[in-house]
Amino acid sequence: MGYFSNAGAFLIQTLFGLYILLVMLRFLLQWVRADFYNPLSQFIVKVTNPPLLPLRRIVPGFGGLDSAALVLMLLLKYAELLLLSLLPGHSLPNLLGLGVLTLVELLSLGLNVFLFGIFIQAILSWIGNAGYNPVASLLYQLTAPVLRPFRNLLPPISGMDLSPMAAIIALYLAMLLIIAPLQDLARGLAYGMRPLLGH
Numbered sequence: 001m002g003y004f005s006n007a008g009a010f011l012i013q014t015l016f017g018l019y020i021l022l023v024m025l026r027f028l029l030q031w032v033r034a035d036f037y038n039p040l041s042q043f044i045v046k047v048t049n050p051p052l053l054p055l056r057r058i059v060p061g062f063g064g065l066d067s068a069a070l071v072l073m074l075l076l077k078y079a080e081l082l083l084l085s086l087l088p089g090h091s092l093p094n095l096l097g098l099g100v101l102t103l104v105e106l107l108s109l110g111l112n113v114f115l116f117g118i119f120i121q122a123i124l125s126w127i128g129n130a131g132y133n134p135v136a137s138l139l140y141q142l143t144a145p146v147l148r149p150f151r152n153l154l155p156p157i158s159g160m161d162l163s164p165m166a167a168i169i170a171l172y173l174a175m176l177l178i179i180a181p182l183q184d185l186a187r188g189l190a191y192g193m194r195p196l197l198g199h
Contacts, residue, residue, distance in 0.1 A: 016080035027069040034141040097189030
């Protein structure tokens with residue numbers, strides 16, 4: 001049954017993971033006030049609208065944030081982790097601990113979005129006319145709030161902007177020193193330190 005469990009875990013993590021990522025991007029792009037008419041923004045909006053529009057009737061926005069998107073991410077991540085725990089070879093987790101793990105995993109995803117966003121933006125900056133690329137434009141708007149403090153601390157040196165490198169190092173350290181311990185703690189609460197298939 002191990003092969004079927006691994007295949008099931010792969011499908012669950014892939015399908016849920018991709019959609020949760022799209023909802024996360026929509027939430028973050030709205031938070032940074034990114035260009036709504038960017039083609040990539042339009043794609044994300046159209047793909048995530050079906051569950052979000054009815055959910056917004058129940059969950060109103062708060063402080064300019066899309067609370068419905070946040071709730072949808074929580075529900076989807078919780079369902080993903082619960083489905084993984086139901087695969088053969090696993091016992092039911094502590095549901096409260098699973099909720100804590102859900103929050104930590106979404107926080108990890110958010111940091112990874114900024115981490116890889118800055119990394120991809122740095123690569124695109126080396127390509128000619130990257131600024132006219134809709135993906136590059138959206139990445140610039142998404143990562144600007146994270147890069148701004150580093151740009152204030154590290155002005156360009158001989159025309160080189162070192163702020164992306166500093167931001168990547170800081171985000172990676174946060175993943176190692178904050179997120180990783182929280183994930184271990186949350187998994188212990190949810191699974192009693194039992195390893196989760198696929199992790």
